Amino acid sequence: MATTTGTAAPELTGLPLLGSLLDLKNDSLGTFLRARRDHGDVVRISAGPPGLRATVYGVFSAEGAQQVLAGESANFRKDNAFYQEVRESFGNGLLTSQDEDYRRQRRLVQPLFTRRRVDGYAAAIATEVTTLAEEWRQADAGTVDVLQDMARLALRAVARILFGTDVDAAVEIVEKNFPDVGAYVLRRGYSPVNVPRDWPTPGNRRAAAVHRALYEVCDRIIAERRSSGAAPGDGQDLLSLLVEAESAEDGSFDATELREQVLVFLLAGHETTATSLGFALHLLALHPEERKRAHEEVDRVLAGRTPGAGDLDALPYVTRVLKEAMRLFPAAPVIGRRAVAATVVGGVAIPAGADVIVAPWVTHRHPDYWEDAERFDPDRFTPEAEAARPRYAWFPFGGGPRACIGQHFSMLESVIALAMLLQRYDLEAVDTVVPVASAITLQAAGPARCRLTPRNP
Incomplete structure (x- = not known):
């Protein structure tokens, strides 16, 4: 039983009328860093004019994150306004569902994400990476934007694994429409007042058209797959397995549920991996000594061959590079919850109903766990260094019972892709600083261009 006796949370200083609204709007990530630096590991942050003011409690320590996501996860639910907007746009899939809905979905989907099953996708990932590596040979002036290209690579890879041969149609629709859905969700999720979605405002009409396009491509492919008459087990893509997923206890997914899972897999399955890969390449392009070590490991272990799932353990430095990229640029930089009952985190009282x-x-830069935190150093992730830190000093995949089901898939894709690209290219950074902002996921506000030099012409 959680205790409710604690001190009042220190409050981040803001403007008299608007609180921290402008700071959060202009630079939410920097504002959260400043809150921890100036006030500690649990901070009360208020934003908005009187009468419409919203308050959130920032929890920044590893121990606090573990309590929220794992130790008291039942008390911290996905009930806030932001998750409701995500739910309205992407459906009640694994990302947003709760309680028995979530438990049923997780039970049905879990067999599709076993290590053995996921390892079987390595060849499909390698096919997409090979295509991109060949395209890079025709890059204008030998320069590419690695963030942009990794977003497309990750989307094509997850679409190939999800849909099989129906890749191009799905990729075109998703690339065109996902950014608009994300902007709509973000705008409504952080607005103190919203008009109903069915009011015919210009913004609502545009959003409805975007949603229809996404729903139609998913529904079409799902309907085709259901009518194909394939015997159970014949389909190798993830959608076929979702269609076949069934148990005596949980039944199976209906058409709407399938669409919701597909949309969540497309969103979560490509943006997280794209962020990790893109920033790993950007950071290596900025740091020649670390890049040299990664090249040497790839050359020694693979000797020119295409990596597979069995090579992950043999590429520890490449893996450490990716983990360090995820530390500095976590794809989910902020994770929201709402407290059901009053509790205490780090000695500070959190009231019932509070947004948290x-x-x-912030935690990935906390000086208690990370010395010289802004420095790129993959050796922070040697086994000895990891064992010496609290479990939640690094949590790019969330944690607790709601931890990302696709962690192994993301790492498999990232290691294979990074190793294959390092086999073929040396990189030098053109853009040394890439500004970022927090949206549904971490978003770059500028390019991350790299100059390429082929290593194996």
Whole structure:
């Protein structure tokens, strides 16, 4: 039983009328860093004019993040306004569902994400990476934007694994429409007042058209797959397995549920991996000594061949590079919850009904766990260094019972892709600083261009 006796949370200083609204709007990640630096590991942050003011409690320590996501996860639910907007746009899939809905979905989907099953996707990932590596040979002036290209690579890879041969149609629709859905969710999720979605405002009409396009492509492919008459087990793509997923206890997914899972897999399955890969390449391009070590490991272990799932353990330095990229640029920089009952985190009282955030962006830079935190150093993730830190000093995949089901898939794709690209290219950074902002996921506000030099012409 959680105790409710604690001190009042220190409050981040803001403007008299607007609180921290402008700071959060202009630079939410920097504002959360400043809150921890100036006030400690649990901070009360208020934003908005009187009468419409919203308050959130920022929890920034590893121990606090573990309490929110794992130890008291039942008390910290996805009931806030932001998750409701995500739910309205992407459906009640694994990302947003709760209680028995979530438990049923997780039971049905879990067999599709076993290590053995996921390892079987390595060849499909390698096919997409090979295509991109060949395209890079025709890059204008030998320069590419690695963030942009990793977003497309990750989307094509997850679409191939999800849909099989129906890749191009799905990728075109998703690339065109996902950014608009994300902007709509973000705008409504952080607005103190919203008009109903069915009011015919210009913004609502545009959003409805975007949603229809996404729903139609998913529904079409799902309907085709259901009518194909394939015997159970014949389909190798993830959608076929979702269609076949069934148990005596949980039944199976209906058409709407399938669409919701597909949309969540497309969103979560490509943006997280794209962020990790893109920033890993950007950071290596900025750091020649670390890049040299990664090249040497790839050359020694693979000797020119295409990596597979069995090579992950043999590429520890490449893996450490990716983990360090995820520390500095976590794809989910802020994770929101709402407290059901009053509790205490780090000696500070959190009232019932309070909105709470944990922030990998902040905890991954916490001086108690990370010396010289802004420095790129993959050796922070040697086994000895990891064992010496609290479990939730690094949590790019969330944690607790709601931890990302696709962790192994993301790491498999990232290691294979990074190793294959390092086999073929040396990189030098053109853009040394890439500004970022927090949206549904971490978003770059500028390019991350790299100059390529082929290593194996």
